[in-house]
Amino acid sequence: MKWSEISIHTTQEAVEPISNILHEAGASGVVIEDPFDLTKERENVFGEIYQLNPDDYPEEGVIVKAYLPVNSFLGETVDEIKEAINNLLLFDIDLGHNKITISEVNEEEWATAWKKYYNPVKISEKFTIVPTWETYEPVSSDELIIELDPGMAFGTGTHPTTVMSIQALERTVQEGDHIIDVGTGSGVLSIAAAMLGAKSVKALDLDIVAVESANLNIKLNKVHDKVTVSQNNLLDDIEGPVDLIVANILAEIIVRFTDDAAKILKPNGVFIVSGIINTKKQDVKDSLLEAGFYIEEVLVMEDWVSMIARKKND
Numbered sequence: 001m002k003w004s005e006i007s008i009h010t011t012q013e014a015v016e017p018i019s020n021i022l023h024e025a026g027a028s029g030v031v032i033e034d035p036f037d038l039t040k041e042r043e044n045v046f047g048e049i050y051q052l053n054p055d056d057y058p059e060e061g062v063i064v065k066a067y068l069p070v071n072s073f074l075g076e077t078v079d080e081i082k083e084a085i086n087n088l089l090l091f092d093i094d095l096g097h098n099k100i101t102i103s104e105v106n107e108e109e110w111a112t113a114w115k116k117y118y119n120p121v122k123i124s125e126k127f128t129i130v131p132t133w134e135t136y137e138p139v140s141s142d143e144l145i146i147e148l149d150p151g152m153a154f155g156t157g158t159h160p161t162t163v164m165s166i167q168a169l170e171r172t173v174q175e176g177d178h179i180i181d182v183g184t185g186s187g188v189l190s191i192a193a194a195m196l197g198a199k200s201v202k203a204l205d206l207d208i209v210a211v212e213s214a215n216l217n218i219k220l221n222k223v224h225d226k227v228t229v230s231q232n233n234l235l236d237d238i239e240g241p242v243d244l245i246v247a248n249i250l251a252e253i254i255v256r257f258t259d260d261a262a263k264i265l266k267p268n269g270v271f272i273v274s275g276i277i278n279t280k281k282q283d284v285k286d287s288l289l290e291a292g293f294y295i296e297e298v299l300v301m302e303d304w305v306s307m308i309a310r311k312k313n314d
């Protein structure tokens with residue numbers, strides 16, 4: 001099958017919403033070429049080995065690439081993608097160059113194009129993410145390994161918003177907790193929560209592709225006795241009480257369900273929110289405070305912010 005590569009030169013702020021748009025348009029395997037990856041501090045901290053070629057990276061901004069099958073709908077799909085990206089301006093998202101180019105690649109190139117960027121990565125004190133096609137020998141006996149095949153769902157587990165969510169889970173999950181993961185994507189946060197000792201995890205996503213991908217990864221990591229996946233819009237019709245909710249979704253979406261989260265959390269329950277671009281931090285904070293939470297900790301990585309909020313004990 002012939003594949004078309006769509007390449008978008010944009011900003012770091014726009015990477016996540018553009019990746020979502022590409023996934024929704026049916027793209028397989030989004031590749032992110034961010035020059036920041038070449039000098040990332042955590043390379044030294046965790047000592048993992050990257051094989052990145054500086055020639056693949058732009059001097060400034062970020063390039064997001066995705067692969068679409070060449071069929072009779074390709075023209076319309078590309079137009080829809082362009083329109084959806086331009087609409088991000090309405091949410092004050094800086095698109096930078098916003099230069100979009102299309103080129104054709106064959107299946108063989110496509111298969112390796114995105115996988116070559118995806119190596120085992122130690123993302124926190126306890127967790128290492130390992131793509132399913134890689135063999136990996138644990139460095140220490142207490143290392144927790146998540147095997148992941150992101151397929152068409154977000155994400156590879158290494159995006160700053162995911163990394164901070166996992167770090168926050170590491171600090172807050174208690175043995176026996178009941179947990180909800182809103183916007184589970186590849187299921188990575190639910191898997192991490194189960195491995196950290198949760199008794200039950202409800203993984204929710206609006207996108208059926210994500211539900212399928214999460215189901216696969218949850219079985220791969222043998223946590224299917226604890227994690228159930230359902231297609232659901234945010235927390236609609238979900239009943240509590242639960243000990244912890246984690247949501248790695250854009251700020252604009254988080255503020256829509258802070259009240260629902262407060263309703264189904266136990267007193268002192270934890271709400272981990274991620275996916276917040278720095279400029280939207282205050283909006284999310286205000287919404288959390290208004291819903292009856294206090295902010296216990298703020299995590300920052302690149303332009304992204306995550307918060308650990310706790311429900312007040314009335």
Ligand SMILES: C[S@@+](CC[C@H](N)C(=O)[O-])C[C@H]1O[C@@H](n2cnc3c(N)ncnc32)[C@H](O)[C@@H]1O
Nearest residue numbers: 154155162183184185205206207210233234248
């Ligand atoms: C940024 S991804 C996070 C994926 C994963 N949890 C992670 O941390 O890597 C956000 C996910 O939220 C899902 N999502 C977006 N809007 C949603 C909604 N209204 N209800 C449920 N899920 C939603 C998307 O389909 C996507 O899988």
